Amino acid sequence: MQNKLLELTAAAQQINSGASLAIGGFTSQRHPTALLRELIRQKRKDFVVYAHSAGSELDLLIGAGCVRRVEAAYLADGVLAPIAPNWRRFIESGELEFEDYSNAAMMARFTAGAMGLPFFPTLSMLGTDMLEQDGLSPESRERDPEAAVCKAVLMDCPFSKRKVVLVPAITTDFCLLHVQKASPAGLVRIEGQEFLDVQMALASRRVIVTCEELVDDEELRREPERNRIPSFAVHGVVHVPFGAHPHGVHNYYDYDPDHLILYNNSAETEDGLVRYLDRFVYGVEDQASYLNAVGGRVQLEALKAHSGFGYNPKLRRRVA
Amino acid sequence: MKILQHSTTEIMVVAAAREIADGEVVFAGTGLPILGAMLAQRMHAPNCDIVFEAGAVAPRMLHLPMSVGDSRTLFGAAQAAGLFDVFNYILQGGRVDVGFLGGAQIDRYGNLNSTALGPDYRHPKVRLPGSGGSADVSALSSRTVIIARHEKRRFPERVDYRTSPGWLVGGNSRERAGIPGGGPAAVVTTLGVIKYRPITREPYLASYHPGATPLNVKAETGFEIDCSEAVETSAPSNDELEILRRVVDPEGIFLRG
Numbered sequence: 200m201q202n203k204l205l206e207l208t209a210a211a212q213q214i215n216s217g218a219s220l221a222i223g224g225f226t227s228q229r230h231p232t233a234l235l236r237e238l239i240r241q242k243r244k245d246f247v248v249y250a251h252s253a254g255s256e257l258d259l260l261i262g263a264g265c266v267r268r269v270e271a272a273y274l275a276d277g278v279l280a281p282i283a284p285n286w287r288r289f290i291e292s293g294e295l296e297f298e299d300y301s302n303a304a305m306m307a308r309f310t311a312g313a314m315g316l317p318f319f320p321t322l323s324m325l326g327t328d329m330l331e332q333d334g335l336s337p338e339s340r341e342r343d344p345e346a347a348v349c350k351a352v353l354m355d356c357p358f359s360k361r362k363v364v365l366v367p368a369i370t371t372d373f374c375l376l377h378v379q380k381a382s383p384a385g386l387v388r389i390e391g392q393e394f395l396d397v398q399m400a401l402a403s404r405r406v407i408v409t410c411e412e413l414v415d416d417e418e419l420r421r422e423p424e425r426n427r428i429p430s431f432a433v434h435g436v437v438h439v440p441f442g443a444h445p446h447g448v449h450n451y452y453d454y455d456p457d458h459l460i461l462y463n464n465s466a467e468t469e470d471g472l473v474r475y476l477d478r479f480v481y482g483v484e485d486q487a488s489y490l491n492a493v494g495g496r497v498q499l500e501a502l503k504a505h506s507g508f509g510y511n512p513k514l515r516r517r518v519a
Numbered sequence: 520m521k522i523l524q525h526s527t528t529e530i531m532v533v534a535a536a537r538e539i540a541d542g543e544v545v546f547a548g549t550g551l552p553i554l555g556a557m558l559a560q561r562m563h564a565p566n567c568d569i570v571f572e573a574g575a576v577a578p579r580m581l582h583l584p585m586s587v588g589d590s591r592t593l594f595g596a597a598q599a600a601g602l603f604d605v606f607n608y609i610l611q612g613g614r615v616d617v618g619f620l621g622g623a624q625i626d627r628y629g630n631l632n633s634t635a636l637g638p639d640y641r642h643p644k645v646r647l648p649g650s651g652g653s654a655d656v657s658a659l660s661s662r663t664v665i666i667a668r669h670e671k672r673r674f675p676e677r678v679d680y681r682t683s684p685g686w687l688v689g690g691n692s693r694e695r696a697g698i699p700g701g702g703p704a705a706v707v708t709t710l711g712v713i714k715y716r717p718i719t720r721e722p723y724l725a726s727y728h729p730g731a732t733p734l735n736v737k738a739e740t741g742f743e744i745d746c747s748e749a750v751e752t753s754a755p756s757n758d759e760l761e762i763l764r765r766v767v768d769p770e771g772i773f774l775r776g
Contacts, residue, residue: 449593
């Protein structure tokens with residue numbers, strides 16, 4: 200059996216500037232943030248990122264200047280940070296190419312990519328400005344081999360004559376996931392909601408998975424109904440405990456409300472963002488020193504999920 | 520018995536919760552819609568099932584989630600699924616009775632904007648998070664209930680960007696656009712409850728909350744609204760307020776202030 204174990208730095212070295220990325224997770228949950236911080240430290244640029252409901256993991260990547268284009272439905276950490284601050288600032292100042300879809304439309308696009316289909320039909324986005332106004336100009340689509348020819352097509356169903364919307368498939372160079380358990384061979388188990396991670400992985404040419412726990416392949420194979428991505432679809436596995444902090448991982452730890460609010464407040468100004476990056480990304484050389492910088496063992500212990508809940512029912516929360 | 524005083528946020532959540540009937544399937548968005556759904560489940564609609572786009576299906580939540588992806592949405596859930604199952608089989612399959620949503624801007628016909636403020640979408644004055652599942656829920660639920668703070672700037676004649684379809688431009692325009700779901704039934708605000716006429720889909724004030732008047736509503740609404748049939752919203756009961764404060768949001772995440 201092939202051993203796909205990698206160190207975090209080596210995993211990040213495989214991901215080239217200019218690549219297209221799908222990043223797993225959903226708003227405040229299960230994003231591969233340790234791997235993304237390593238990509239920022241390695242000074243990657245010009246990523247094209249496809250997302251559904253992203254949170255501050257993508258916002259930080261945008262703020263660090265690593266992203267040239269985003270196609271997404273939503274960027275925010277729920278009510279902890281109701282508008283992702285760099286998403287907002289970069290679009291308002293014209294520094295980021297973007298295209299809006301709904302979550303169901305992005306789901307349909309990744310599903311098409313995962314199934315080897317060129318497009319997918321949806322009944323969503325009818326009657327909305329997502330079909331009337333394009334974020335990307337026709338010229339920029341023509342220039343960019345990564346972009347679909349157009350955003351979406353409205354058509355009459357040839358069978359029922361109902362109106363349907365066709366959205367183009369997404370196939371990315373890389374899918375980056377953070378999951379609860381994986382084997383060294385790349386067999387993936389996801390606990391709690393799977394979000395769109397499975398479709399994103401299967402719509403991608405290379406899949407790199409960071410995990411809370413490294414588990415023997417034999418152990419995962421004892422309950423195959425709980426495994427979500429076969430190892431032949433996975434190309435790299437990195438063992439990174441707390442690899443989604445400040446986001447939560449079901450059954451392992453909660454999101455860190457204080458840190459998400461600190462991020463949100465910092466990133467609202469360029470100066471604040473620079474200070475945040477210095478303190479939590481450039482100023483820490485690896486995941487261990489990052490975890491120390493965010494409060495070390497005491498803070499991480501306070502986030503740990505309680506048995507029977509999947510989160511910490513005693514966590515103190517507030518809004519930004 | 521002492522009657523508890525309520526805040527404008529509390530009566531908005533209570534009035535929204537009352538729009539849910541027992542046994543219905545509710546698709547809830549992040550923020551106040553979740554409070555409304557959790558309150559309904561503990562009051563008059565114990566058999567309503569809540570679904571979340573991130574994957575939680577029919578939970579019995581104990582703690583308030585901060586987003587629809589929060590692990591708290593999974594407590595006591597029937598299933599932990601993902602976007603594929605929830606959007607395809609539950610929502611587009613026609614199994615959602617009521618979609619519960621918020622929005623930054625709401626116009627005369629109940630269309631929502633959560634994408635961008637200003638006249639130029641590519642160069643907005645304020646960029647917002649985006650649709651998320653809002654456009655999907657608005658198009659594909661049997662009906663929607665919208666929750667929003669009532670301020671003139673939030674209630675323009677026409678939204679700057681139509682993220683989520685309401686009654687579009689009124690009449691049968693929604694049907695003509697091919698949208699399969701039912702459209703907005705109510706907009707519940709800090710001042711009252713707006714509903715829509717059959718056929719014309721023109722808005723009217725169905726009720727104004729205790730402390731507010733139809734005149735307040737007119738002053739804070741950027742479009743013409745018929746208030747001639749409005750009655751006073753029945754005040755939140757002590758039970759509704761106690762459950763909201765002690766059980767749904769004991770941390771005061773939304774209700775404080």
